[in-house]
Amino acid sequence: MSAIDELIQTVAALREPETGCPWDIEQDHQSIAECLIDECCELLQTIDRLDMDHMEEELGDVLLQVVMHAQMGREAGHFDFESVCREINEKLVRRHPHVFGADNLESSEAVLVKWDQIKAAERKRGPVQTGKFKDLPRQLPALMFAQDVYKQIRKQNMPAEGAIDQAAIDTVSATIDETTLGKQLFEIAAACRSRGIDPESALRLYAQKVVNTLDPA
Numbered sequence: 132m133s134a135i136d137e138l139i140q141t142v143a144a145l146r147e148p149e150t151g152c153p154w155d156i157e158q159d160h161q162s163i164a165e166c167l168i169d170e171c172c173e174l175l176q177t178i179d180r181l182d183m184d185h186m187e188e189e190l191g192d193v194l195l196q197v198v199m200h201a202q203m204g205r206e207a208g209h210f211d212f213e214s215v216c217r218e219i220n221e222k223l224v225r226r227h228p229h230v231f232g233a234d235n236l237e238s239s240e241a242v243l244v245k246w247d248q249i250k251a252a253e254r255k256r257g258p259v260q261t262g263k264f265k266d267l268p269r270q271l272p273a274l275m276f277a278q279d280v281y282k283q284i285r286k287q288n289m290p291a292e293g294a295i296d297q298a299a300i301d302t303v304s305a306t307i308d309e310t311t312l313g314k315q316l317f318e319i320a321a322a323c324r325s326r327g328i329d330p331e332s333a334l335r336l337y338a339q340k341v342v343n344t345l346d347p348a
């Protein structure tokens with residue numbers, strides 16, 4: 132038996148109504164959602180430190196969350212770990228025609244362009260997206276959410292007058308570097324601390340205001 136099969140069986144045993152663990156049995160997708168965030172953050176810490184000794188363990192903790200959600204899906208008759216693996220494998224093959232097909236893409240930039248084209252075609256065949264920003268996860272940290280909002284604005288060539296000051300962004304981006312940006316972000320965080328302002332909340336509220344301005348529906 133492979134290690135992944137053993138893990139799947141272990142998680143199934145933990146969820147067994149009569150003989151499993153009371154805590155694991157009580158959980159559902161929503162109740163353990165925060166666990167996934169916590170485990171991902173701990174994994175990111177080991178990646179940031181290139182801590183290979185602990186990275187293996189943290190990868191396992193993240194995998195456990197995937198297997199647990201897959202087990203819940205199997206119990207409800209929606210999906211299981213095998214179908215999850217099949218789905219992502221098919222997506223990888225479909226979105227890499229330069230590897231698994233006849234396309235010839237010789238640069239990372241060309242790969243990203245093709246990826247977006249395939250993704251857009253898939254979206255057209257799926258459920259209708261009623262807004263410009265509906266696919267942005269609201270659970271993202273505020274800085275990542277703001278970056279994704281701006282990415283969508285540029286990718287879709289949205290006229291953003293009145294929502295963002297592109298001239299100011301272009302002026303800053305012409306002179307900014309990682310060290311200067313880090314210093315400025317730290318100073319902003321420190322100033323927020325002095326004023327009793329939550330910078331995460333402030334940025335999220337403003338980014339959401341941009342979304343609402345450009346996509347009032």
